[in-house]
Amino acid sequence: MKEESSCVIKFENVTKYYTLYHNFVGIKNFLFNLPSVIKNLKRQKFCALKNVSFEIYRKQTVGIIGKNGAGKSTILGLIAKVLKPSLGKVYVEGKVVGLLELEAGFHPDLTGYENIILNGILLGLTKSEILSKIDEIIEFSGLDGFIFQPLRTYSSGMLARLGFSVSVHIPADILLIDEVLAVGDLDFQKKCYKKIEEIKNKDKTIIFVSHDMDAITKICDRVILVKEGEIIKDGNPYEVVEYYTETS
Numbered sequence: 001m002k003e004e005s006s007c008v009i010k011f012e013n014v015t016k017y018y019t020l021y022h023n024f025v026g027i028k029n030f031l032f033n034l035p036s037v038i039k040n041l042k043r044q045k046f047c048a049l050k051n052v053s054f055e056i057y058r059k060q061t062v063g064i065i066g067k068n069g070a071g072k073s074t075i076l077g078l079i080a081k082v083l084k085p086s087l088g089k090v091y092v093e094g095k096v097v098g099l100l101e102l103e104a105g106f107h108p109d110l111t112g113y114e115n116i117i118l119n120g121i122l123l124g125l126t127k128s129e130i131l132s133k134i135d136e137i138i139e140f141s142g143l144d145g146f147i148f149q150p151l152r153t154y155s156s157g158m159l160a161r162l163g164f165s166v167s168v169h170i171p172a173d174i175l176l177i178d179e180v181l182a183v184g185d186l187d188f189q190k191k192c193y194k195k196i197e198e199i200k201n202k203d204k205t206i207i208f209v210s211h212d213m214d215a216i217t218k219i220c221d222r223v224i225l226v227k228e229g230e231i232i233k234d235g236n237p238y239e240v241v242e243y244y245t246e247t248s
């Protein structure tokens with residue numbers, strides 16, 4: 001056990017339901033059976049996480065893997081407090097920064113430059129703090145030619161560059177990375193992995209969600225496998241990845 005083994009994230013019997021609204025069957029049915037339609041709408045719940053418990057310790061780099069829809073982004077959303085658990089408790093200690101979805105937190109009509117400032121402020125920095133980092137962020141993103149263009153003109157790879165660059169330059173204790181690297185080109189991916197290694201060597205905790213098993217084993221010192229809302233393996237990256245690739 002590392003000497004820095006203080007727990008920074010704790011999930012205690014966490015269950016997350018999403019409400020589904022797919023039971024709307026036609027306008028006639030809606031008008032004539034209104035009470036029962038509403039009752040059914042309310043009943044449609046989807047359980048995305050089922051009684052999940054785990055702890056993550058300071059300085060760990062933890063990979064979360066599993067099939068599409070397994071519940072990985074839901075876990076990150078709960079850590080970031082963008083989502084609330086339906087049951088159970090989520091404890092998080094320290095400042096969390098992360099890029100959960102490419103478009104989240106970005107404004108399409110603002111330029112890349114303005115979006116960096118906006119995001120910095122949303123993430124708790126003052127305007128002068130974010131301005132003092134902006135050159136470094138732009139340089140890392142490699143978007144200098146486009147930085148004064150509105151974001152709606154960016155490709156998804158360019159958005160990923162911008163988002164990743166902002167999130168790794170904001171001081172944080174916990175960094176969440178959800179699949180954003182997948183859309184960047186090879187050069188940018190290499191740069192990101194180097195940056196992640198750098199952050200790893202500082203006093204940070206990283207949660208890394210990816211379908212790239214090579215990246216997972218390269219970066220992480222622990223991997224959690226999620227299946228249909230449950231954690232089915234948690235431990236050594238090579239063992240968990242091997243189990244996942246053999247069983248899926």
Ligand SMILES: Nc1ncnc2c1ncn2[C@@H]1O[C@H](COP(=O)(O)OP(=O)(O)OP(=O)(O)O)[C@@H](O)[C@H]1O
Nearest residue numbers: 018019020046048067068069070071072073074075
């Ligand atoms: N806002 C929502 N409303 C309803 N259902 C949702 C919502 N968000 C997620 N879900 C459902 O919850 C389950 C888990 O979703 P989640 O996004 O956590 O999966 P994931 O493991 O991140 O998948 P992927 O690898 O595709 O990113 C999925 O079945 C998804 O359909």
Ligand SMILES: [Mg+2]
Nearest residue numbers: 072073074178
């Ligand atoms: Mg996801």
